[in-house]
Amino acid sequence: VSTITRPAQDPPRPAAPAAANTLPLSALGSRLRAPEISALMTAALENQRLLSLAAGFTDSSTLPVADVQRAVDELASRPGLPEHLQYGSSRGRPGLRELIAGRSIALDGGASRDIDAARTLVGNGSQQLLYLAMQVLCDPGDIVLVERPSYFVFLDMLKGFGVRAVPLPCTDDGVFDSDDLRAVLRGLAGNGDRARLKAVYLMSYFDNPSGRSRSEAEKNDLAAALREAGMLVPIIEDNVYRELWFDEPWPARSIFALRDWDAFPKLMLGTLTKPYASGLKIGYSHGSDARWLDRMAWLKGHHDFGSANFNQAVLEHIVARGGLDEHLAQLRPAYAAKMRVLDAALEDEGLRDLGWRWSRPGGGLYLWLEAPPGIDTSVNGHFWNQCMTDGVLYVPGGLCIAGGGGERFVRLSYGVLDPDALREAGRRFVNAARHVVGV
Amino acid sequence: VSTITRPAQDPPRPAAPAAANTLPLSALGSRLRAPEISALMTAALENQRLLSLAAGFTDSSTLPVADVQRAVDELASRPGLPEHLQYGSSRGRPGLRELIAGRSIALDGGASRDIDAARTLVGNGSQQLLYLAMQVLCDPGDIVLVERPSYFVFLDMLKGFGVRAVPLPCTDDGVFDSDDLRAVLRGLAGNGDRARLKAVYLMSYFDNPSGRSRSEAEKNDLAAALREAGMLVPIIEDNVYRELWFDEPWPARSIFALRDWDAFPKLMLGTLTKPYASGLKIGYSHGSDARWLDRMAWLKGHHDFGSANFNQAVLEHIVARGGLDEHLAQLRPAYAAKMRVLDAALEDEGLRDLGWRWSRPGGGLYLWLEAPPGIDTSVNGHFWNQCMTDGVLYVPGGLCIAGGGGERFVRLSYGVLDPDALREAGRRFVNAARHVVGV
Numbered sequence: 034v035s036t037i038t039r040p041a042q043d044p045p046r047p048a049a050p051a052a053a054n055t056l057p058l059s060a061l062g063s064r065l066r067a068p069e070i071s072a073l074m075t076a077a078l079e080n081q082r083l084l085s086l087a088a089g090f091t092d093s094s095t096l097p098v099a100d101v102q103r104a105v106d107e108l109a110s111r112p113g114l115p116e117h118l119q120y121g122s123s124r125g126r127p128g129l130r131e132l133i134a135g136r137s138i139a140l141d142g143g144a145s146r147d148i149d150a151a152r153t154l155v156g157n158g159s160q161q162l163l164y165l166a167m168q169v170l171c172d173p174g175d176i177v178l179v180e181r182p183s184y185f186v187f188l189d190m191l192k193g194f195g196v197r198a199v200p201l202p203c204t205d206d207g208v209f210d211s212d213d214l215r216a217v218l219r220g221l222a223g224n225g226d227r228a229r230l231k232a233v234y235l236m237s238y239f240d241n242p243s244g245r246s247r248s249e250a251e252k253n254d255l256a257a258a259l260r261e262a263g264m265l266v267p268i269i270e271d272n273v274y275r276e277l278w279f280d281e282p283w284p285a286r287s288i289f290a291l292r293d294w295d296a297f298p299k300l301m302l303g304t305l306t307k308p309y310a311s312g313l314k315i316g317y318s319h320g321s322d323a324r325w326l327d328r329m330a331w332l333k334g335h336h337d338f339g340s341a342n343f344n345q346a347v348l349e350h351i352v353a354r355g356g357l358d359e360h361l362a363q364l365r366p367a368y369a370a371k372m373r374v375l376d377a378a379l380e381d382e383g384l385r386d387l388g389w390r391w392s393r394p395g396g397g398l399y400l401w402l403e404a405p406p407g408i409d410t411s412v413n414g415h416f417w418n419q420c421m422t423d424g425v426l427y428v429p430g431g432l433c434i435a436g437g438g439g440e441r442f443v444r445l446s447y448g449v450l451d452p453d454a455l456r457e458a459g460r461r462f463v464n465a466a467r468h469v470v471g472v
Numbered sequence: 473v474s475t476i477t478r479p480a481q482d483p484p485r486p487a488a489p490a491a492a493n494t495l496p497l498s499a500l501g502s503r504l505r506a507p508e509i510s511a512l513m514t515a516a517l518e519n520q521r522l523l524s525l526a527a528g529f530t531d532s533s534t535l536p537v538a539d540v541q542r543a544v545d546e547l548a549s550r551p552g553l554p555e556h557l558q559y560g561s562s563r564g565r566p567g568l569r570e571l572i573a574g575r576s577i578a579l580d581g582g583a584s585r586d587i588d589a590a591r592t593l594v595g596n597g598s599q600q601l602l603y604l605a606m607q608v609l610c611d612p613g614d615i616v617l618v619e620r621p622s623y624f625v626f627l628d629m630l631k632g633f634g635v636r637a638v639p640l641p642c643t644d645d646g647v648f649d650s651d652d653l654r655a656v657l658r659g660l661a662g663n664g665d666r667a668r669l670k671a672v673y674l675m676s677y678f679d680n681p682s683g684r685s686r687s688e689a690e691k692n693d694l695a696a697a698l699r700e701a702g703m704l705v706p707i708i709e710d711n712v713y714r715e716l717w718f719d720e721p722w723p724a725r726s727i728f729a730l731r732d733w734d735a736f737p738k739l740m741l742g743t744l745t746k747p748y749a750s751g752l753k754i755g756y757s758h759g760s761d762a763r764w765l766d767r768m769a770w771l772k773g774h775h776d777f778g779s780a781n782f783n784q785a786v787l788e789h790i791v792a793r794g795g796l797d798e799h800l801a802q803l804r805p806a807y808a809a810k811m812r813v814l815d816a817a818l819e820d821e822g823l824r825d826l827g828w829r830w831s832r833p834g835g836g837l838y839l840w841l842e843a844p845p846g847i848d849t850s851v852n853g854h855f856w857n858q859c860m861t862d863g864v865l866y867v868p869g870g871l872c873i874a875g876g877g878g879e880r881f882v883r884l885s886y887g888v889l890d891p892d893a894l895r896e897a898g899r900r901f902v903n904a905a906r907h908v909v910g911v
Contacts, residue, residue, distance in 0.1 A: 056706060056737050056763050057670050062608035065767045093553035101557065101782075105544045114532035118540065118749040157596050157776040164775050169501035190774040231496050267495060298495050310557040312782035324495050328504045335629040336603050336775070337596040343540075343751035344780055 060173065065193055069432055070185070072412050077426055084458035085426040086375075086445040089241065089398060091311045094451065095367050097360050101310060104350045121342030123334045125155025125317070129349040133317045136352070137289075137303065140275065140282075145289035147299070147321040154330055157340050159273050159302040159316030164190060165329040165336070166269060166300055166318070170231045171196045176221065178233040182401070182433035182442065184241050184271070187234060189432075196231070198435035201255070207245045211254055218262035232267045233259070238275035238283050242433045242444035243401040244394025246283040249291060256293040267298040267325065273316070276361055277308045278396035279369035289319065298322035305348050309360055313344045368398070371447040371455060375400060378459025387466050398448040401430075404441045408469060411440050416469045423468075425461040499612065503634055508871055509624070511851050516865055523897035524865040525814075525884040528680065528837060530750045533890065534806050536799050540749060543789045560781030562773045564594025564756070568788040572756045575791070576728075576742065579714065579721075584728035586738070586760040593769055596779050598712050598741040598755030603629060604768040604775070605708060605739055605757070609670045610635045615660065617672040621840070621872035621881065623680050623710070626673060628871075635670070637874035640694070646684045650693055657701035671706045672698070677714035677722050681872045681883035682840040683833025685722040688730060695732040706737040706764065712755070715800055716747045717835035718808035728758065737761035744787050748799055752783045807837070810886040810894060814839060817898025826905050837887040840869075847908060848879045855908045862907075864900035 073087050108117045124130070130150040137148050156162040171177065173195030179188065181200035191198050199221070202213035221230055233255070237247040259266065270288045288294040289301055299321040306313040320326030333339070351357055376393055379385075379400075388405030410416050410429045420427065430442025445462070447455055512526050547556045563569070569589040576587050595601040610616065612634030618627065620639035630637050638660070641652035660669055672694070676686040698705065709727045727733040728740055738760040745752040759765030772778070790796055815832055818824075818839075827844030849855050849868045859866065869881025884901070886894055 056761055057609060057667070058763075058767070059607065059609050059611045059614075059670075061771075062767050065608070065770045067766070067770055068773050090559050093555065093558050096554045096557040098548045098554045098557065102544055102548045105541055109537045109541045115535045115537045116532065116751075118535040118537065118751040119532050120529050120750045120753075157779065161776045168498065169504070170496060170498055172498045175498075186773070186777065193771065193774050228496070231498075310782065311559045312555075312557040312780060312785070314559075314776070314778075314780040314782075322495055324497075327506070328497070328501050331504045331506055332500075332632065334507050334625070335632050337600045337753070338625065339753075340596065341751060341753040341780060341783055343749065343753075344783065346751070 060195070061193060064195055068189055069412075070428070073426060073428065076421060080421065080424070082424045083421070083426050084424060084450060084454055084461065086447070086450070086458050086462065087426040087428045088449055089446055090449045091307060091398075092364075092367060092371070092448055095364055096310055097356070100351060100356050100360065101313070101347060104347045104356070108346055108350060117343055117346035119342060121339045121345060123339045124330050125153070125340065126342065126345045126349055129155060129345050129352070130317075132349060132352045133303070133305070134319065137287075137301065137319055141286045141290040144286055148289055148301075148319045152320050152323070152326055154318045154320070154326060154333065155340050155345060156316045156318065156333065157337070158306070158314045159271065159304050159318070160186065161333075161336070161340075162302055162316055162318040162329065163187065163269070163271065165332050166325070167191070167194060167196070167232070169325060169328045169332060170267060174229060175231045176226055176229045177231055179435055180235060180240065180243075181435070182242050182430065182439060183234065183435065184236060185428070185432040188435055200435050201233075207243055209247075209251050209255055211258070214255065214258050215261065218258055218264060222262055227264065230264055230266055232269060234269045234271065236271045236274070237285065237287075238272050239277060239394055239397030241274065241397065242399050242428065242430075244392065244397050244399050245401075246395065247285060249285045252285065252288060253291060253293040256291070256297065260296070265296050267300065267322070268294065269300045269302065271302040273302060273304045273307055274397040275303070277365070277368060277398070279365055279372065280395065283395065289321065298325055300325065305352065305357065308364055309357055313348065315340060315344050315348050368447070371452060372400070374452045375445065375447040375455045375459050378456045379463060382460055382463035384463045384466055387463070387470065389466060398446050400445040400447070402443040402445060404443065404466075405470070406441070409440045410443050416465065419465040419469050420462065423461040423465045425458050425465065427462070499634070500632060504632055507628055509867070512865060512867065515860060519860065519863070521863045522860070522865050523863060523889060523893055523900065525886070525889070525897050525901065526865040526867045527888055528885055529888045530746060530837075531803075531806060531810070531887055534803055535749055536795070539790060539795050539799065540752070540786060543786045543795070547785055547789055556782055556785035558781060560778045560784060562778045563769050564592070564779065565781065565784045565788055568594060568784050568791070569756075571788060571791045572742070572744070573758065576726075576740065576758055580725045580729040583725055587728055587740075587758045591759050591762070591765055593757050593759070593765060593772065594779050594784060595755045595757065595772070596776070597745070597753045598710065598743050598757070599625065600772075600775070600779075601741055601755055601757040601768065602626065602708070602710065604771050605706075605764070606630070606633060606635070606671070608764060608767045608771060609706060613668060614670045615665055615668045616670060618874055619674060619679065619682075620874070621681050621869065621878060622673065622874065623675060624867070624871040627874055639874050640672075646682055648686075648690050648694055650697070653694065653697050654700065657697055657703060661701055666703065669703055669705055671708060673708045673710065675710045675713070676724065676726075677711050678716060678833055678836030680713065680836065681838050681867065681869075683831065683836050683838050685834065686724060688724045691724065691727060692730060692732040695730070695736065699735070704735050706739065706761070707733065708739045708741065710741040712741060712743045712746055713836040714742070716804070716807060716837070718804055718811065719834065722834065728760065737764055739764065744791065744796065747803055748796055752787065754779060754783050754787050807886070810891060811839070813891045814884065814886040814894045814898050817895045818902060821899055821902035823902045823905055826902070826909065828905060837885050839884040839886070841882045841884065843880045843882065843905075844909070845880070849882050850879050855904065858904040858908050859901065862900040862904045864897050864904065866901070
């Protein structure tokens with residue numbers, strides 16, 4: 034929150050004269066910029082009246098306070114030395130990794146292959162594992178295929194690596210466009226960029242920001258297109274929202290259960306804490322390829338030689354006694370209700386009549402809105418400024434679409450605010466939309 | 473602990489044939505190797521009878537179980553939403569950063585400059601902050617000046633970056649050799665390596681592995697030598713053992729309080745949890761240079777967008793009510809007693825008579841032993857094998873000295889074992905030394 038602000042469009046801040054001669058930055062250090070999201074955080078800090086539909090934080094009223102307290106008490110009362118407060122290992126607690134692998138296999142109805150405790154890595158949230166995965170694969174100038182839209186923190190990370198994000202073409206409905214996809218892959222091969230293509234990044238379940246999920250057929254067609262182009266590149270399926278469904282789980286199995294992906298090096302990302310207690314920050318990854326996963330583990334030894342063992346011990350205890358699944362069962366209707374509150378507020382205030390379009394997601398934390406033609410949702414634009422005036426904050430879609438074209442989109446999160454605040458924030462948003470009409 | 477073993481001297485493991493064609497590694501990914509310490513961990517796993525003087529883990533019997541339990545209870549009983557289980561921010565909790573800055577300033581008797589909450593960054597242990605600091609500065613082929621010996625995880629990290637560690641010359645007593653130091657700096661300048669020199673890394677208080685501390689005069693002479701050579705490069709002072717003194721604090725102030733270092737970009741590393749509850753894993757850094765620290769914070773946004781807020785909230789609560797200082801007051805005599813037990817066991821069993829030399833440290837977790845000429849302490853050497861037979865594990869000095877010459881040294885830690893086990897481990901170590909005499 035204390036990050037220094039710089040509007041997204043500014044040139045790099047000139048170096049402070051005193052330090053400029055004595056701070057020799059690396060190539061990566063020189064590429065780093067204040068995160069574009071800082072502008073949003075600063076706006077929120079400067080205007081306390083703002084209601085934020087921007088932050089991807091989780092609901093505070095449903096946090097499992099007593100659960101965590103009880104787990105800490107029970108760990109403390111175990112006989113023997115209190116190993117939960119001692120250092121752990123780089124890969125994570127063996128018992129926790131067993132539990133995680135078992136849960137992931139169960140999510141695919143037992144059909145997933147290549148998932149076991151030995152090929153599971155625990156991290157400081159799934160974010161760290163995504164970072165390690167990319168650091169092991171990518172050099173500056175490399176290419177990663179992403180969805181359109183995609184997770185904006187990942188897109189920002191790629192900029193830090195000097196890696197180009199190329200969007201996978203999709204139809205207006207957000208489904209992969211099979212023909213255009215093949216054309217893009219042919220284009221990469223033709224440009225001599227094939228060796229530069231290092232990975233494909235998918236969020237196939239209740240995506241951030243679009244809320245969209247992918248069918249097995251859609252995932253398999255992507256595998257076929259990549260295979261046809263001779264691009265058996267590493268694939269990352271980021272499933273952090275998979276368990277946060279509202280009425281029913283999304284029926285598609287993960288890429289670890291789909292034979293069409295057998296020949297690809299695969300990595301699955303997940304979290305134990307985003308849909309539980311985000312402040313505990315424990316994520317995980319399963320890897321099909323020992324070369325990739327081993328290097329991630331060795332590199333994690335350099336980063337921090339292991340995530341906090343205490344947090345892992347607390348979660349191992351909670352997962353083992355079914356506490357995570359119990360909490361998820363309570364959480365799903367709570368988030369579903371909040372999604373419906375925000376959705377209804379936008380509907381009831383007449384946002385569709387103003388030309389805005391969106392779909393109700395089946396899970397996750399986000400609504401993804403398309404503005405009518407002529408509206409630009411960028412920071413400091415007309416619509417943005419009207420929202421500041423009306424007191425509501427959103428994530429501009431431009432942050433979420435690599436290579437441009439996101440300026441007509443908005444990401445709204447119903448994760449943090451309570452229902453009354455969501456209703457009021459929705460009202461303010463539609464009010465702003467009423468004042469800034471398109472062409 | 474589950475890391476795959478490879479003896480230190482082996483060539484890189486050949487790639488698995490199936491995956492080799494499809495996993496395109498980055499330059500960094502290709503450089504990564506299983507950590508050399510893996511051989512030690514595997515030895516310990518394969519021989520349950522081994523007593524380990526190798527692990528730098530902390531004492532389990534003194535872990536503050538009830539303290540942490542109480543903090544979690546008190547956080548849970550606070551009115552309002554349970555924000556301690558919610559996400560935090562990339563730089564760390566503002567209240568915790570205030571407390572940390574205040575403690576660091578107090579350690580220097582109020583004399584330190586450029587330390588405040590805004591220029592403080594919280595990390596997943598101090599290790600993460602060291603990684604971020606180097607990632608922002610160093611490209612492959614760069615040079616970092618280190619002590620002789622130095623922290624072996626850091627030396628391994630530098631190999632991952634493709635960075636060359638150049639030892640700062642010192643006398644047989646471990647004090648910087650003022651003349652040789654200047655000669656080394658002249659050599660770097662003469663080789664055209666001056667632009668390649670990116671940082672100096674010091675552990676000035678109860679060093680890992682040597683246990684040695686540096687005087688202000690010694691630190692100032694290093695600053696003078698660097699200034700004379702026109703090398704106003706970033707300096708990192710890693711103070712993670714500073715508060716773990718036995719009879720009295722080491723009297724030298726940090727580089728943030730010494731005017732001779734004013735012109736250098738400075739970073740201080742510290743920990744709240746190594747001398748408290750290592751499983752909570754919270755470290756910190758203070759930076760004098762906003763360009764450096766900002767970039768570390770932005771990069772941390774890519775790594776994990778903030779360390780676990782829960783751990784930070786627990787520690788903020790404990791530090792604010794004086795719990796950390798109370799615990800330190802109990803811990804110091806406990807570690808001092810364990811150091812004396814191991815030291816006495818080595819003395820009483822006659823290790824000095826066998827030609828081994830070491831000093832009693834004034835704090836920290838380690839004894840640093842010099843073997844008599846002719847002994848090689850490397851993994852799988854004669855002495856190592858004898859120790860395996862006798863059932864005691866140590867860290868070979870070769871891991872701790874960049875550029876070779878560490879084969880006559882051994883690091884022993886008294887952190888983990890209880891006094892009886894320390895006595896027995898010391899007896900076994902001397903027994904091995906009796907069987908493997910030098911030339």
